[in-house]
Amino acid sequence: xxxxxxxxxxxxxxxxxxxxxxxxxxxxxxxxxxxxxxxxxxxxxxxxxxxxxxxxxxxxxxxxxxxxxxxxxxxxxxxxxxxxxxxxxxxxxxxxxxxxxxxxxxxxxxxx
Numbered sequence: 001x002x003x004x005x006x007x008x009x010x011x012x013x014x015x016x017x018x019x020x021x022x023x024x025x026x027x028x029x030x031x032x033x034x035x036x037x038x039x040x041x042x043x044x045x046x047x048x049x050x051x052x053x054x055x056x057x058x059x060x061x062x063x064x065x066x067x068x069x070x071x072x073x074x075x076x077x078x079x080x081x082x083x084x085x086x087x088x089x090x091x092x093x094x095x096x097x098x099x100x101x102x103x104x105x106x107x108x109x110x111x112x
Contacts, residue, residue: 031073032065038080046085075110082106 029037040050063069082103087096 030065031070031077035073035077035080038077042080042083043088046083046088048085048089072110076107079103079106079110 043050065073084096084099084103087093087099090096091100
């Protein structure tokens with residue numbers, strides 16, 4: 001079984017603030033690793049420096065990328081193309097409230 005250490009709250013905060021993390025994972029690529037890779041690629045294409053490491057949740061627990069976590073990661077990965085580069089870099093820019101909404105709506109729908 002592949003285990004991926006996921007810090008979901010931090011992942012969403014990083015996605016909203018333009019910081020991407022690299023995840024520590026076992027062999028093979030799962031939905032959580034795909035999401036992390038795709039977020040990094042998106043931010044790289046936006047010219048946003050992607051740094052950091054997630055090593056656990058805020059409570060210090062780890063979670064396997066299976067079941068509902070895998071489903072959420074797969075769903076969130078579909079939201080990545082909706083990230084607006086300019087507004088992710090500067091959310092105070094003109095029209096950013098509207099431009100950031102498609103990603104925000106998508107991500108929130110995944111977490112229901």
